[in-house]
Amino acid sequence: MKRxxxxxxxxxxxxxxxxxxxxxxxxxPDGTDYRSVRRYxxxxxxxxRVIEIPPAIWRVILNLFILPRRPFAxxxxxAKIWNHELNESPxxxxxxxxxxxxxxxxxxxxxxxxxxxxxxxGSPSIPDKLEALRQAGCDRIxxxxxYPQYSATTTATVYDEAFRSLMNMRWQPYLRTAPAxxxxxxxxxxLADSVRDHIDAQGWEPDMLVASFHGLPxxxxxKGDPYHCTCHKTARLLREELGWAEDRFLVTFQSRFGPQEWxxxxxxxxIAALPExxxxxxxTITPGFAADCLETLEEIxxxxxxxxxxxxxxxxxxxxxxxxxxxxxAMIADIVARELSGWSEVQAEREARRPEPxxxxxxxx
Ligand SMILES: C=CC1=C(C)c2cc3[nH]c(cc4nc(cc5[nH]c(cc1n2)c(C)c5CCC(=O)O)C(CCC(=O)O)=C4C)c(C)c3C=C
Ligand SMILES: [Fe+2]
Ligand SMILES: [Fe+2]
Numbered sequence: 001m002k003r004x005x006x007x008x009x010x011x012x013x014x015x016x017x018x019x020x021x022x023x024x025x026x027x028x029p030d031g032t033d034y035r036s037v038r039r040y041x042x043x044x045x046x047x048x049r050v051i052e053i054p055p056a057i058w059r060v061i062l063n064l065f066i067l068p069r070r071p072f073a074x075x076x077x078x079a080k081i082w083n084h085e086l087n088e089s090p091x092x093x094x095x096x097x098x099x100x101x102x103x104x105x106x107x108x109x110x111x112x113x114x115x116x117x118x119x120x121x122g123s124p125s126i127p128d129k130l131e132a133l134r135q136a137g138c139d140r141i142x143x144x145x146x147y148p149q150y151s152a153t154t155t156a157t158v159y160d161e162a163f164r165s166l167m168n169m170r171w172q173p174y175l176r177t178a179p180a181x182x183x184x185x186x187x188x189x190x191l192a193d194s195v196r197d198h199i200d201a202q203g204w205e206p207d208m209l210v211a212s213f214h215g216l217p218x219x220x221x222x223k224g225d226p227y228h229c230t231c232h233k234t235a236r237l238l239r240e241e242l243g244w245a246e247d248r249f250l251v252t253f254q255s256r257f258g259p260q261e262w263x264x265x266x267x268x269x270x271i272a273a274l275p276e277x278x279x280x281x282x283x284t285i286t287p288g289f290a291a292d293c294l295e296t297l298e299e300i301x302x303x304x305x306x307x308x309x310x311x312x313x314x315x316x317x318x319x320x321x322x323x324x325x326x327x328x329x330a331m332i333a334d335i336v337a338r339e340l341s342g343w344s345e346v347q348a349e350r351e352a353r354r355p356e357p358x359x360x361x362x363x364x365x
Contacts, residue, residue, distance in 0.1 A: 018112040019347050020138030020173070021336055022129055023099050024158045025146045025291060027121030028089040032079040037071035044121040049157040052220070074294075081297040092119070094291035095146065097324050098332065105333040110344045111351045114138060115336075120158050127165035134173050140343050142176045144336060146290040148187060149234060150180035151227035153216060178339045182230040183237055186331040190322050191234075191287050192241040198283065198319040206283035206315075208248055210271060211235045212300055213288040215253035215262040228263055234287050255295055267300070268307055275312035282308055285319040290328075292321045 029040035045051055045066065051058055083093050095117050103115035114136055118129040126143075133141055145158040159177045166172045181187050199205060213231040221228045232251060239249045254267035274282060284304060286296045301318040308316045322328035337344070 015135075015137030016112070017139050017347075017350055018114055018137040019110065019340065019343055020133035020136070020141040021102070021106075021113065021115045021340075022126070022133065022141060022143045022162070023095065023102065023115070023117045023146055023332070024120055024126060024143060024162075025091060025095045025117075026154065026293070027119035028091045028293070029075075029078065029122060031087075032075045032082055034071045034075060037075040037078065038067055040122045041071055041074065042067060047121075047157055049160065050153050052217075077298045078294055080302060081294060089293065090297060091291050091293035094293075094321075094323050095119070098146070098291065098329065101324055101329040102333050102336065105329055106336060109333075109337060110340060110347065112347050113340075113344075120154075120161060126158070126161045127168070130162060130165045130173070131169070134169065134171075138173055140174045140176070140346075142178060142336060142339055142343075144178040144332070144339075145180070146332075147180055147288070148290065149182045149213070149227050149230040149288055151216060151220075152225050153220065153227075155180055176339060176343075178335060180230070181331075181335060182234045184331065184335070186327070186334060187322075188234070188237045188241050190325060190327040190331055191238050191285065193327060194319055194322060194325065195238075195242060195283070195285060198317070202283075202317050204281060204315060206248075206317075207279045207281045208250060208274060208283075209239075209242075209244065210250045210252055210267070210282060210284045211238065212252045212254045212267045212284055212286050212304075213263075214255050214295055215257075215266075217258075218261040218263060221263060231288060238285075238287060254299055267304070271304055271308045271313070272311045274308065275314075280312070280314040282313060282316050283319055284317075286321060289321050291323055296321055 027040065027044065029036040031037075042062070045062055048055060053061070078089060081090055083090055086093055099115050099117035103113070106113055106115065114133060116129050116133060118124050118126045120126065130141065143159060143162045145155040147154045150156075162175060162177070166175065195209065216225060216227055231253075235249070235251045239246070250270060252265050252267040252270045253263040256262045256266065271282060271284075284300050286300055289296050296318065304318070305316045
């Protein structure tokens with residue numbers, strides 16, 4: 001006689017299967033106070049993809065020389081750009097809004113899709129969000145690093161963390177990662193349109209457009225990180241899309257950290273030297289950042305203006321990051337849709353087969 005199978009009480013019940021998308025940016029502290037910034041910096045700067053000094057030596061330097069002091073200065077910098085209304089950093093506000101907008105854009109296109117967001121450092125964390133997506137029924141998840149230019153220090157560490165999170169799951173979702181998009185035509189044209197829109201809004205033409213990318217230690221380029229080359233490719237494509245001459249466009253690298261040599265030319269030195277060459281009206285753009293953050297709002301918009309004006313510059317303005325511009329949201333949504341190829345068809349079939357949400361059932365039942 002056939003006996004009915006009784007699943008154990010703790011047997012997982014699976015919600016109707018769905019597809020998840022997790023947009024991930026770098027991260028940010030929970031507050032501007034010493035403790036919050038220290039916690040964030042400790043996690044960030046303990047990442048061996050970011051700091052390649054042997055861990056035993058680096059731990060001593062980090063704990064004795066960096067963490068006792070740097071959180072004060074970094075906290076003061078965050079305080080200048082903090083979103084007081086929501087009590088969070090602009091990077092967090094913008095990333096959340098990007099996820100909401102991408103979800104809206106794709107809602108009619110891909111059935112059963114959940115779009116969420118996470119931060120590589122700080123909260124909400126990648127493991128927490130992957131677990132939440134799994135709980136919501138996502139058995140296939142696309143992780144999308146919000147970095148236009150691939151670097152081991154950014155893109156790779158996001159994907160490392162995502163795969164590491166799966167190590168703790170008994171029932172893993174299937175994971176895909178989205179490629180960086182430094183030369184996507186839609187990204188380049190959104191950048192060019194953002195420059196044109198900014199010039200219109202400001203009502204003046206710059207003598208020079210300075211494209212500033214976050215720096216890396218020169219050593220990482222020497223060891224094979226492709227980031228430097230892809231930054232230059234983005235910049236060249238942007239200049240060509242704008243139709244500007246080479247002498248009206250510069251590429252620089254910002255945000256040096258530590259005493260070693262970083263990618264050159266350095267942003268601060270470059271803009272300080274422009275006024276004496278007669279270049280008095282400058283606009284800056286930061287194509288390497290998908291969202292405005294400390295590095296753009298404080299370092300480029302505020303500090304950069306001060307450096308340029310102290311050196312005799314007359315007009316200075318930063319083109320905002322692509323943030324939630326409709327062309328940026330559409331570009332992200334298009335890449336997501338492309339990278340879900342195959343999965344969206346499977347999902348459409350699942351939806352067609354199953355009008356009602358179905359709980360997990362055993363074949364023997
Ligand atoms: C966009 C690409 C980025 C690369 C490449 C990158 C490399 C990199 N960064 C540090 C050290 C710091 N970065 C900090 C802030 C920060 N970095 C990025 C992006 C890239 N970093 C962003 C978007 C932000 C801002 C986050 C926000 O909340 O707004 C900081 C913290 C601030 C400070 O204390 O100065 C540090 C430190 C290294 C060492 C590195 C490559 C090796
Ligand atoms: Fe950084
Ligand atoms: Fe290069």
